[in-house]
Amino acid sequence: xxxxxxxxxxxxxxxxxxxxxxxxxxxxxxxxxxxxxxxxxxxxxxxxxxxxxxxxxxxxxxxxxxxxxxxxxxxxxxxxxxxxxxxxxxxxxxxxxxxxxxxxxxxxxxxxxxxxxxxxxxxxxxxxxxxxxxxxxxxxxxxxxxxxxxxxxxxxxxxxxxxxxxxxxxxxxxxxxxxxxxxxxxxxxxxxxxxxxxxxxxxxxxxxxxxxxxxxxxxxxxxxxxxxxxxxxxxxxxxxxxxxxxxxxxxxxxxxxxxxxxxxxxxxxxxxxxxxxxxxxxxxxxxxxxxxxxxxxxxxxxxxxxxxxxxxxxxxxxxxxxxxxxxxxxxxxxxxxxxxxxxxxxxxxxxxxxxxxxxxxxxxxxxxxxxxxxxxxxxxxxxxxxxxxxxxxxxxxxxxxxxxxxxxxxxxxxxxxxxxxxxxxxxxxxxxxxxxxxxxxxxxxxxxxxxxxxxxxxxxxxxxxxxxxxxxxxxxxxxxxxxxxxxxxxxxxxxxxxxxxxxxxxxxxxxxxxxxxxxxxxxxxxxxxxxxxxxxxxxxxxxxxxxxxxxxxxxxxxxxxxxxxxxxxxxxxx
Amino acid sequence: xxxxxxxxxxxxxxxxxxxxxxxxxxxxxxxxxxxxxxxxxxxxxxxxxxxxxxxxxxxxxxxxxxxxxxxxxxxxxxxxxxxxxxxxxxxxxxxxxxxxxxxxxxxxxxxxxxxxxxxxxxxxxxxxxxxxxxxxxxxxxxxxxxxxxxxxxxxxxxxxxxxxxxxxxxxxxxxxxxxxxxxxxxxxxxxxxxxxxxxxxxxxxxxxxxxxxxxxxxxxxxxxxxxxxxxx
Numbered sequence: 001x002x003x004x005x006x007x008x009x010x011x012x013x014x015x016x017x018x019x020x021x022x023x024x025x026x027x028x029x030x031x032x033x034x035x036x037x038x039x040x041x042x043x044x045x046x047x048x049x050x051x052x053x054x055x056x057x058x059x060x061x062x063x064x065x066x067x068x069x070x071x072x073x074x075x076x077x078x079x080x081x082x083x084x085x086x087x088x089x090x091x092x093x094x095x096x097x098x099x100x101x102x103x104x105x106x107x108x109x110x111x112x113x114x115x116x117x118x119x120x121x122x123x124x125x126x127x128x129x130x131x132x133x134x135x136x137x138x139x140x141x142x143x144x145x146x147x148x149x150x151x152x153x154x155x156x157x158x159x160x161x162x163x164x165x166x167x168x169x170x171x172x173x174x175x176x177x178x179x180x181x182x183x184x185x186x187x188x189x190x191x192x193x194x195x196x197x198x199x200x201x202x203x204x205x206x207x208x209x210x211x212x213x214x215x216x217x218x219x220x221x222x223x224x225x226x227x228x229x230x231x232x233x234x235x236x237x238x239x240x241x242x243x244x245x246x247x248x249x250x251x252x253x254x255x256x257x258x259x260x261x262x263x264x265x266x267x268x269x270x271x272x273x274x275x276x277x278x279x280x281x282x283x284x285x286x287x288x289x290x291x292x293x294x295x296x297x298x299x300x301x302x303x304x305x306x307x308x309x310x311x312x313x314x315x316x317x318x319x320x321x322x323x324x325x326x327x328x329x330x331x332x333x334x335x336x337x338x339x340x341x342x343x344x345x346x347x348x349x350x351x352x353x354x355x356x357x358x359x360x361x362x363x364x365x366x367x368x369x370x371x372x373x374x375x376x377x378x379x380x381x382x383x384x385x386x387x388x389x390x391x392x393x394x395x396x397x398x399x400x401x402x403x404x405x406x407x408x409x410x411x412x413x414x415x416x417x418x419x420x421x422x423x424x425x426x427x428x429x430x431x432x433x434x435x436x437x438x439x440x441x442x443x444x445x446x447x448x449x450x451x452x453x454x455x456x457x458x459x460x461x462x463x464x465x466x467x468x469x470x471x472x473x474x475x476x477x478x479x480x481x482x483x484x485x486x487x488x489x490x491x492x493x494x495x496x497x498x499x500x501x502x503x504x505x506x507x508x509x510x511x512x513x514x515x516x517x518x519x520x521x522x523x524x525x526x527x528x529x530x531x532x533x534x535x536x537x538x539x540x541x542x543x544x545x546x547x548x549x550x551x552x553x554x555x556x557x558x559x560x561x562x563x564x565x566x567x568x569x570x571x572x573x574x
Numbered sequence: 575x576x577x578x579x580x581x582x583x584x585x586x587x588x589x590x591x592x593x594x595x596x597x598x599x600x601x602x603x604x605x606x607x608x609x610x611x612x613x614x615x616x617x618x619x620x621x622x623x624x625x626x627x628x629x630x631x632x633x634x635x636x637x638x639x640x641x642x643x644x645x646x647x648x649x650x651x652x653x654x655x656x657x658x659x660x661x662x663x664x665x666x667x668x669x670x671x672x673x674x675x676x677x678x679x680x681x682x683x684x685x686x687x688x689x690x691x692x693x694x695x696x697x698x699x700x701x702x703x704x705x706x707x708x709x710x711x712x713x714x715x716x717x718x719x720x721x722x723x724x725x726x727x728x729x730x731x732x733x734x735x736x737x738x739x740x741x742x743x744x745x746x747x748x749x750x751x752x753x754x755x756x757x758x759x760x761x762x763x764x765x766x767x768x769x770x771x772x773x774x775x776x777x778x779x780x781x782x783x784x785x786x787x788x789x790x791x792x793x794x795x796x797x798x799x800x801x802x803x804x805x806x
Contacts, residue, residue, distance in 0.1 A: 035635075038625075038627050038628075038633040038634060038635050042719070043633070096691075096697045096701070097690075097691060098690060098754070098755075105705075105706065106703070108701060109701050138717075142716070146690035147690060149689060150688075209627040209628040243630075245629075321632075324631075324787070325631075328649060329604070329606075444616075446616035489619065489621055490620050492585060492588075492671075493587065494587055495623045496623075498621060
């Protein structure tokens with residue numbers, strides 16, 4: 001089926017919905033492989049940072065500094081300043097849209113502490129995270145979806161992205177599979193906004209939903225768009241042991257602490273000032289170091305998150321959801337028992353490169369691809385650099401979702417509808433037909449996926465080194481070969497999730513390549529990218545962004561400079 | 575451990591009506607039912623269809639009937655379900671395939687009760703103020719994830735699919751009792767009509783089914799009291 005719109009938004013989480021709301025004056029479609037309220041934004045827990053200064057002195061400049069330092073200085077500082085300045089206004093906009101923030105006694109939006117957020121350029125923790133209990137993301141997603149209903153946004157629910165259409169140097173639409181019917185749809189448009197989220201499912205232990213397979217990253221990559229800084233992937237320190245389900249950093253923001261197997265508050269040794277509220281990359285690394293030193297609980301690969309001293313009242317009022325997770329999945333009560341945790345794959349700092357208006361830029365000098373935008377986790381602006389601070393993902397999606405939507409709204413009013421390439425759905429059909437009509441016998445997707453996830457976890461997670469990455473690259477080559485022979489069992493058209501899961505696996509494999517190749521090349525340690533064989537940050541050679549291009553026979557890496565406006569790189573201590 | 579799953583299957587391209595099939599799954603006792611379904615799909619029969627995403631009870635995708643009760647497959651552990659485990663789609667909505675039902679009518683009812691803030695006063699420069707007490711008034715109903723466990727366990731809804739059902743009303747409650755909202759009258763007027771709140775018979779199935787622990791029936795009673803006493 002053929003559709004014509006001014007703009008098509010791919011993804012209906014916080015970034016996609018925020019963009020769609022800016023596009024309501026033009027003819028816009030939102031396509032999403034999930035119902036919008038199922039999007040992963042809804043699982044964000046702790047808060048959204050903004051220097052409202054409702055409880056203590058605070059400024060966007062302080063927030064920007066923390067963001068830049070948190071990202072280990074490979075953050076584009078102009079973009080970070082834009083984000084932190086607009087965070088204030090966008091939080092008020094969310095509140096006016098109905099978001100039920102927790103309140104101070106005088107009725108203002110309440111704020112709490114979060115990892116890496118400080119007063120006066122690193123002095124001490126500051127109350128900057130605006131929150132709604134421990135379900136801030138749920139409330140943002142609900143509020144934006146509600147506004148979407150109010151403003152009659154046109155949704156195409158359960159449509160799976162198959163291809164991005166680029167013709168004669170312009171983006172002219174997308175091709176998607178309607179999951180319920182198996183029908184292939186061509187969406188012809190002047191602008192496309194990719195807002196399809198991250199790819200934590202490349203790893204075995206992850207906080208990410210099953211749906212987070214990086215479709216909105218891999219699909220443009222296959223069409224020649226480079227991917228930026230893919231080697232920077234964040235592991236959140238407090239995932240539920242073995243399951244990876246996230247326990248919010250707000251647990252530590254409210255006063256929770258980490259304990260090793262000896263009962264020591266080990267973060268005191270590593271980050272004397274911020275202790276348990278040091279940034280995530282550091283805390284995850286410290287947990288692994290403790291485990292290696294034999295200080296894991298019972299000699300195993302986990303430590304404890306302890307909130308017992310906060311008392312039942314605080315835990316029930318401010319951390320109800322994570323308490324429920326711990327009770328449901330571990331059968332223990334955080335009010336009386338410490339919780340076993342381990343680092344969990346959580347957030348992609350890298351992605352599709354954009355400028356501050358969400359325009360996708362395809363080279364070192366920032367040349368935009370007309371009509372193509374990206375926002376949210378699938379994009380790399382870059383405001384998170386080598387390590388994202390807690391609460392800044394929610395800031396990112398609403399600020400840059402809004403900016404991308406606004407720019408696209410202006411663009412489509414001036415631009416004409418570009419022509420489609422001949423046979424616009426040919427590549428999409430080829431992918432689908434190969435699986436639906438290929439041989440019945442072949443490789444099983446589950447085997448490829450489980451091997452990919454286990455190997456990525458083992459060799460490309462918190463700690464990395466050259467020999468591991470080289471071995472992993474060989475393994476990925478074998479997995480790609482196996483994927484060429486993959487066979488699905490379900491040959492039907494209706495709600496064929498055997499098909500969609502296998503397409504998703506193809507995306508994960510392509511993304512894993514870029515992570516591993518980027519990580520191998522970057523011979524330094526910075527933020528979440530920690531090389532045991534190169535344990536120092538190397539600004540002389542590596543204060544730059546990676547761009548990975550897909551080429552015949554491999555990946556070409558290019559590099560582009562970091563925007564430095566006011567914060568000169570310094571050693572990162574907390 | 576080995577567990578037997580009795581799963582309702584329906585392929586609209588082949589089957590005239592649904593039937594049950596049995597599968598063996600190799601799982602840990604602490605695995606979620608969703609993990610067991612994944613086992614079947616990934617190792618036994620790839621054609622099995624169900625919705626899932628976050629796998630920890632937040633996205634609301636995987637509501638289904640488990641041993642006769644509405645549950646989220648990701649929020650119930652295999653060890654708590656006995657053996658065999660019977661899995662079927664939610665009642666009341668049209669089957670698309672296996673455990674997947676058409677959710678459009680559910681969302682249409684949600685939309686009909688205006689689930690968004692209606693506030694026509696000029697917004698302040700910063701945030702609207704709201705006291706912690708006023709905020710607490712509607713806290714419980716903000717937790718809804720629109721999974722449909724409540725609505726599809728509601729006998730009045732089984733009997734009359736035109737009833738708005740508890741989920742839509744929970745979301746109306748979330749705004750009716752929000753001190754910033756001015757749309758209570760129009761929502762209450764709709765809820766006072768023949769397919770509105772008075773279809774509720776206080777069965778409490780909704781409250782028992784809610785995976786978020788929302789006191790659904792209490793919220794329904796709040797709305798009834800608001801209509802009778804104009805007491806918001």
